[in-house]
Amino acid sequence: MELFVAPSILSADFARLAEAAASVAGRPGTPGADWLHVDVMDNHFVPNLTLGLPVVKSIRAATEIPLDCHLMIEDPARWAPGYAEAGAHNVTFHAEATDDPAAVGRDLRKAGAKAGLALKPGTPLEPYLEILRDFDTLLVMTVEPGFGGQEFMAEVLPKVTEARRRVESGHLELRIEVDGGINADTIHAAAEAGADTFVAGSAVYNADDPAKAVAALRELAARR
């Protein structure tokens, strides 16, 4: 299983997003970020406001790292396909934000992106197991969405383990991504539970050398 590290620019300097992307890019001999995680918040689905489509388009033009857009917004049916059309590699929206997540997932794929379904910590996995066939990524939130720098919620990991079991048994084909509170102390538990894609915001962008932090997280995840 190929492990992905996805630094979240939520913890970067928003006046220097191109530099933030460059600071986690690979160098000769050292793989860098696999995805660049972009948190879109609308101050309705979550009590915080970050950035939207125009900024995503500019980041897309500024880096070759595939963009992983995490939409914490209401009405993803209306807005999510625009992020795919803007060139995001993976577009993830929240299951709690729509009555028909499968339809949004299909629209994302039609628009040329990988489709991701996100679950808040309190949202169970079971009701979504059937529709996960329409998705490429399952994002299990390991904090309440809305802010970076929060504490990792290990109690959410049984959802990761259950999803991994379904992937291993051939019932699903998905990346299993964890987001929130991932750092050198917590990544091992998430990897052991079965995650293969690790978002890290503060652990990467508060480090002196973000690229080194990405490499260190990758190594720790691989030790599961």
Ligand SMILES: O=C(CO)[C@H](O)[C@H](O)COP(=O)(O)O
């Ligand atoms: O979706 C998010 C918050 O809603 C962020 O991606 C996440 O919190 C990353 O930050 P950190 O690694 O500091 O927890």
Ligand SMILES: [Fe+2]
């Ligand atoms: Fe996120």
